[in-house]
Amino acid sequence: MNFLQWIRDGYGYLFLLFTLFLIILFLVFFTYLKRAYWGRLEVGKLLRSQKKREEQLKIKEKKLQTAIKQLLSKREKLQQEEKRINEFTKQLFRKEELFTQQLALSSHKEKTIREEMEKVKEIRERVIGHLEKIIPLSKEEAKKDLLIVLRAEVDRELEWYKEEKIRQSERIAKEESAKIICQALEKCSSELVFTKTTDALRVESPQIISKIIGKDGRNINAFHRITGTELIIDKESDELTIQISSFNSLRRAIGLQTLRNLIKEVKFSPLHIEKIYQEVSAKTDELIIKTGNEVVEELGLSDVHPEIIKHLGKLKYRTSYGQNVLEHCLEVAKLAGSIAAELDLDVLLARRAGLFHDIGKAVEDGGNYSHVRSGISLAKKFQEPEIVINAIASHHRDFPPTNLYSLIVLAADKLSAARPGVRGYQSEAYIERMNSLENIANNFPGIKKSYAFQAGREVWVFVDAEKLNDHKTWEIARKIREKIKKDIVIPGEVTIQVVREKRFTQRLHHRPEPIKIKSRSKS
Numbered sequence: 001m002n003f004l005q006w007i008r009d010g011y012g013y014l015f016l017l018f019t020l021f022l023i024i025l026f027l028v029f030f031t032y033l034k035r036a037y038w039g040r041l042e043v044g045k046l047l048r049s050q051k052k053r054e055e056q057l058k059i060k061e062k063k064l065q066t067a068i069k070q071l072l073s074k075r076e077k078l079q080q081e082e083k084r085i086n087e088f089t090k091q092l093f094r095k096e097e098l099f100t101q102q103l104a105l106s107s108h109k110e111k112t113i114r115e116e117m118e119k120v121k122e123i124r125e126r127v128i129g130h131l132e133k134i135i136p137l138s139k140e141e142a143k144k145d146l147l148i149v150l151r152a153e154v155d156r157e158l159e160w161y162k163e164e165k166i167r168q169s170e171r172i173a174k175e176e177s178a179k180i181i182c183q184a185l186e187k188c189s190s191e192l193v194f195t196k197t198t199d200a201l202r203v204e205s206p207q208i209i210s211k212i213i214g215k216d217g218r219n220i221n222a223f224h225r226i227t228g229t230e231l232i233i234d235k236e237s238d239e240l241t242i243q244i245s246s247f248n249s250l251r252r253a254i255g256l257q258t259l260r261n262l263i264k265e266v267k268f269s270p271l272h273i274e275k276i277y278q279e280v281s282a283k284t285d286e287l288i289i290k291t292g293n294e295v296v297e298e299l300g301l302s303d304v305h306p307e308i309i310k311h312l313g314k315l316k317y318r319t320s321y322g323q324n325v326l327e328h329c330l331e332v333a334k335l336a337g338s339i340a341a342e343l344d345l346d347v348l349l350a351r352r353a354g355l356f357h358d359i360g361k362a363v364e365d366g367g368n369y370s371h372v373r374s375g376i377s378l379a380k381k382f383q384e385p386e387i388v389i390n391a392i393a394s395h396h397r398d399f400p401p402t403n404l405y406s407l408i409v410l411a412a413d414k415l416s417a418a419r420p421g422v423r424g425y426q427s428e429a430y431i432e433r434m435n436s437l438e439n440i441a442n443n444f445p446g447i448k449k450s451y452a453f454q455a456g457r458e459v460w461v462f463v464d465a466e467k468l469n470d471h472k473t474w475e476i477a478r479k480i481r482e483k484i485k486k487d488i489v490i491p492g493e494v495t496i497q498v499v500r501e502k503r504f505t506q507r508l509h510h511r512p513e514p515i516k517i518k519s520r521s522k523s
Contacts, residue, residue: 199256203240203263209233211268212242212259222270226277229255250317254280288313295326299333299351305382311362318361325362328416329355335412336405345404353391353409356384360392372398433488440483444476459484461498473500 203209212231213220220231228251232243244259246252257280262268265276289306292313296304315326336354337347360375375392391409393399401407434452437459441450446467451460461480463473477498484494 199244199252201242201244201256201259201263203242206240208263208266209240209242211266212262214268218270219268219273222273223255223259226270226274227251227255227258231259249319250284250314253317254284257284285310288316291316291326295330295355298330299337299355300348301352301355308356308359308378308382308384311359311378312355314362315358320358320361323417325358329358331416332357332409332412335415336408339408339412340405343404343408345408349385349387350405350408352385353388353405354412356388357392357395357409357413370398372396436488437484440487441480444479446472446476456488456494458495459497461496463498463500465500465502468500470500473498 203212211219212223213233214222224230229244229246232245242259244252244255246255254277258273258277261276261280262273265272289310290313292309292311295312296309312326312329315329316324318325320328333351333354336350340347340350356375356379358371358375359378360371360373363371363374363378372393372395376389379389379392387403387405390399390402391406394401394406395410395413397410401410433456437452437456438450441447441459441461446464448462448464450462452458459480461476463476468476477496480496480498481494484496
């Protein structure tokens with residue numbers, strides 16, 4: 001009631017108006033704040049967009065500047081290219097002018113040449129007509145005769161060229177073969193040997209010699225019968241020496257060892273001789289096999305049949321002209337391998353063929369067959385390669401060589417057998433050759449002394465320094481070389497060393513003076 005009355009009294013209207021005013025004022029203020037907030041947001045957006053635009057404008061400005069620079073550089077390049085094209089165009093114009101001039105000149109020359117050719121043709125026709133009147137031959141006949149003459153001339157030239165090429169090829173082949181052989185020879189060496197058919201054994205007392213002879217020669221005859229060797233005893237000599245003689249080196253070696261064992265045991269009887277002989281023979285067989293294996297291993301060979309190894313070991317007790325056959329076969333194998341290496345062939349196959357080329361000398365067939373046929377039979381029996389069999393067959397030219405390895409073995413066999421000092425019958429010639437080299441050098445004036453070394457492959461000559469100067473020493477060396485080349489044939493290279501020297505010797509003997517010791521007087 002009071003409230004309604006209060007409203008009726010008029011104060012209520014004022015309150016309502018005031019409240020409405022406050023609400024409107026609040027709404028206006030809220031709207032202002034809202035607009036101010038959104039205005040700030042819009043301003044921020046505008047500022048950010050403005051910054052982006054400015055940055056984009058700066059980037060575009062930089063790109064524009066770069067593009068302007070590129071355009072300027074391209075413009076400069078275009079200007080330079082234009083200048084170059086202009087110069088090139090000028091050159092083309094000049095060349096065109098020159099070409100036009102040359103073309104005109106060529107046309108003039110061509111015209112002149114045609115005129116000259118026509119004149120030559122007319123002259124040729126006149127000459128041919130004149131020749132046909134003078135010479136009783138037609139044009140075809142003259143051409144045929146000319147071709148015959150030219151063909152004969154060409155044939156002579158070709159024949160001469162062919163002969164020259166053949167001589168040149170033979171000379172080159174000879175030089176190359178000599179080079180290969182000399183290089184192979186440098187890798188091998190041989191010793192001086194002499195023919196030997198006896199071995200000597202010294203004994204301590206005459207009683208042993210008596211026991212060896214035995215009663216009525218029973219022991220010595222049994223020894224001869226069992227070992228196949230002959231004992232030679234010189235009773236008149238003061239030296240107590242027994243010689244064992246046999247051309248069979250194996251029998252001689254077994255007999256020598258048997259005699260040594262008998263003397264060591266001081267027991268002689270036919271039964272004991274036979275027992276010792278059997279023991280030594282068994283040991284010798286083992287030694288033969290060992291020797292064969294050592295040779296095969298030294299050459300690096302493989303797949304060699306044991307029987308061939310045994311025959312190879314027997315060659316140690318065989319000689320040919322004083323040269324040991326096993327050493328000869330080993331040397332031939334090494335020479336053949338060296339030559340094969342120089343020719344890019346199979347070195348091991350060449351060594352195998354060289355090692356087995358004289359294997360037939362180990363076969364004991366009573367002399368019914370040659371060692372070549374015995375070697376062929378042995379190699380075929382134990383399935384050696386055909387190249388090895390042909391090398392065995394052809395090394396004495398009994399059969400023709402069918403491959404390079406057989407020719408290599410043939411050459412190596414000749415080299416091993418023919419080199420100075422290898423075989424006994426060449427020892428005198430070897431010594432004579434060495435003396436001849438020294439005598440050739442000594443015959444020149446101003447020579448003090450000369451020496452030959454290495455089987456004549458090197459000669460040292462000492463000259464008198466007072467009689468010969470350096471130039472004359474060089475002349476002496478050249479003359480010695482020419483003289484040796486003319487008078488003596490030595491395979492390989494010979495080096496001549498001519499030495500000229502002066503020696504000055506001074507001796508000084510310093511004798512120190514004796515030191516005098518002064519006595520001191522006591523004060």
